[in-house]
Amino acid sequence: MSQWHTIEPQRAPSAATGIGGSVFAILAGLYIGLSLLKFGNPAILDHLIPVPGSALEVVFQSWPLRWSHIMLAGLVMVGLLTARWTLPRPRWLAFLPLVWLAWQWIAATQTIDPRLTRVTLIHFHAVLAGFYLGLFALAPVRRIGLFWGGVAFGFALMVWTGFEQRLGGLEATRQFVYSQPGWENLPAEHLKRLGSDRIFATLLYPNTLAGVLILLLPPLLVVTWRRATWLSPAARGVIAGLFAVCGLACLYWSGSKAGWLIALVMLVVVLLRAPFEKRWRAAIIIGLVSLGVAVFFVRFSGYFQKGATSVSARAEYWRAAWKTFADRPVFGSGPGTFAVAYRQIKPPEAEMARLTHNDYLEQASDSGFVGLATYGTFVIGLALLLYRRCGADRMRFAVWLGVFGWVLQSGVEFGLYIPALGGTAFWLLGWLWGASEEGN
DSSP states (O other): OOTTOOOOOOOOOOGGGSHHHHHHHHHHHHHHHHHHHHOOSOGGGGGGSOOOOSHHHHHHSOOOHHHHHHHHHHHHHHHHHHOOOOOOSSGGGGGHHHHHHHHHHHHHTTOSOHHHHHHHHHHHHHHHHHHHHIIIIITTOSOTHHHHHHHHHHHHHHHHHHHHIIIIIHHHHHHHHHTSTTGGGSOHHHHHHHTOOOOOTTSSSHHHHHHHHHHHHHHHHHHHHHHOTTSOHHHHHHHHHHHHHHHHHHHHHHTOHHHHHHHHHHHHHHHHHSSOOHHHHHHHHHHHHHHHHHHHHHHTHHHHHTTOHHHHHHHHHHHHHHHHHHHSTTTTTOTTOHHHHHHHHSOTTSOOOSSOSOHHHHHHHHHHHHHHHHHHHHHHHHHHHHHHHOTTOHHHHHHHHHHHHHHHHTTTSOGGGOIIIIIHHHHHHHHHHHHHHHHO
16 A cells, blocks of 8 residues: 555644634634735844835735734634644654743843844744744644635735746836836845845745745645645646645846755755665656756856856855854854844955845854754744654655745844744644654
8 A cells, every 4th residue: 555645644623623723724724824925024124124104015015023922822722722732742842932932031141232132032032932832822823724725825825926926026126126217226135135036936046935935836736736626636736736836946146056955955855755666766856856956056057157146155155154163162242143243243345244145144243152952942843743754644755845944044144034934834743743644
């Protein structure tokens, strides 16, 4: 029998499996879907997001992060009423995020920029609130498709925005900005993004879009296949295939080099679990990886001819983060303060950066060894643990696959600090841990 069959675990009745749980799942899905559309900027840049002044701005502009926190507070209240307080094994791992958060507060006492640290700490609280809501309130919900409906709606609008940018929206925006007086005085990073043809949809920049696609496309493909049960298998295959093509097209148009390579690694993981004979599996993997790498070098040949500037820039950020860690190994420079420390030590010709472009090094730089050890052990350790617990359930494996991709991308990006990406990943981590425990 194929290892891809679906196992439906028997669960004891609880509040989370009734009407209350269904309501929570719907609200949580809508919250995640809305985050993809409105909260795609780093928390430390929230002060640059104006409050929308009209209905049109509410629809088309990003929202200040405090709006997200208000909605999350409402979810916490609903979740407290529907949660099932069962700790999965190993139980000590459930407390490690709290140890990490407590250390962030301790490191904050030595911060070099209290404003940045305050904003970052609020964001970290929201991220962990999502994790524990996913673990205790969302995981016991039987009708989990109610959650994915809201996520899929937001994801589809995000992808549609990416297509709109690719098909002329970026050029129209560029021409509009260039027609305004004083456009030359805009921030350098804004002008750089504006002058590129890489799409970013509703997120901060193209690599953030790639991170969201990596995280959510695998589970949403499974949801698309599973939920359209009124259609024939052929029709469901067409719909799921169209969904995949649109998502992969946006990944391609984002121009994310790391995103492309991570997608290849994820494909290899899928093929390793596929029900093929060993010799055929090896041949398929070698062929697809060879094709993917070849297309990668053709696609980005111009980038490498120009000297792979983003790679050298990241190397400079990482060197600076390591130096800050070496100088402040206990407390770091304070949560969210990499930019301040980097500005003091960066070479004059180096490009400025707000974040390290590596979530793990950012922890070392911002909060010292304890911050790095607790965060890295929790995220990487839980991802490895959950791989073994995915079992034969396609939904759980698809969620794990997306989380695995996010864990890899965190080594070259700052997804933790973006609510739409880091917050969503922690929601899914919590759900996956709780759901895999109940399924064992």
